[in-house]
Amino acid sequence: MRGVLRGLVSTTSRVTVVDLEAGLEHLSRGTARHVDTLLLIAEPYFKSLEAAQRSFTLAQDLGIGRIQMVANKIRSPRDEATVREFAGRHTVTVAGMIPFDPAVVEADERGTAVMDQRPDATSVAAIRQLADQVLMSA
Amino acid sequence: MKIAIGGKGGSGKTTVAGTLARVLAERGQQVVALDDDSNPNLAVTLGLPNSQAASLPAIPRDWLEERPDGEGGTRLELKVPAEDFIERFGQPVRQNLTLLVMGQPDHGGSG
Secondary structure, three states, X not given: OHHHHHHHHHHOOOEEXXXXXXXXXXXXXXXXXXXXXXXXXXXXXXXXXXXXXXXXXXXXXXXXXXXXXXXXXXXXXHHHHHHHHHHHHOOOEEEEEEEOOHHHHHXXXXXXXXXXXXXXXXXXXXXXXXXXXXXXXX | OEEEEEEOOOOOHHHHHHHHHHHHHHOOOOEEEXXXXXXXXXXXXXXXXXXXXXXXXXXXXXXXXXXXXXXOOEEEEEOOOHXXXXXXXXXXXXXXXXXXXXXXXXXXXXX
C-alpha cells in the first residue's frame, strides 16, 4: 500500500494528514520526499523523548524539511520543563504542548472523537493552537 | 501542505492526527486524512461511528500498477489521478474532510 500513499500524497492538491505506522522504520525515502512537515508525538518522560529523538534523526536522513516535536499528556509544569530541556539540548523545535486530558481517555473508552465528546476540552484547545501554528508556518 | 504524524504506540499520535485533521477542515482547508497504521483506528478519532469505521471499502489491486522503482525492482503506484481515487475510496467524514485507510496489510498484498 505504500505506493498508494506516495501516489496520493504527491499528487493531491488537498491538505494531507497521515497517521503513520508507529515508529518510522516503515517510512520510505519515496514517501518521505512528499511530506513537508513531520510532527513527532512524544510523552514527557525520558524513553519517549529518546524515541522521538531517534525518529527525528531518521527523518532528517530521509530528507523531510520540517520536523517538529509535539509533547502530549503534559500533567505538570515539571513535565513541560522536562520537554523544553530535552528539546533545547537536542535543538528540536516544540510545535505544541498538549495537556493530559481525561476527556481523551473518556472518548477512547466510548469510541468517539474527543472533539465530539467535549469540544471545549483542554487537549482540543491545544490542538487548535497547533493547527494555527502549522498553518501559519506552511 | 503534507503533514505526517509519527510517534510510539500509545503516545496519542492517532488522537492528535484525527483532531488536527478535524480542526484544519473546520478552518476551511480541504483535508484528506490517511491512516497508514497497520492497526487502523484514525476513523474513530475523526468521529466516524464504529459501525461505519469497520466497513470502510478495501482498495482493490487493479487500481494499482507495478512500475519500475528505479532501483531494479518494482513498486505499486496509482493508475488514476489522486482525486479520482479519493472520490472512489475515500470515506466522507464531514465537510472538507475525507478519510482513506491504507494500512490494512491484506488489501493489495503489498506492504
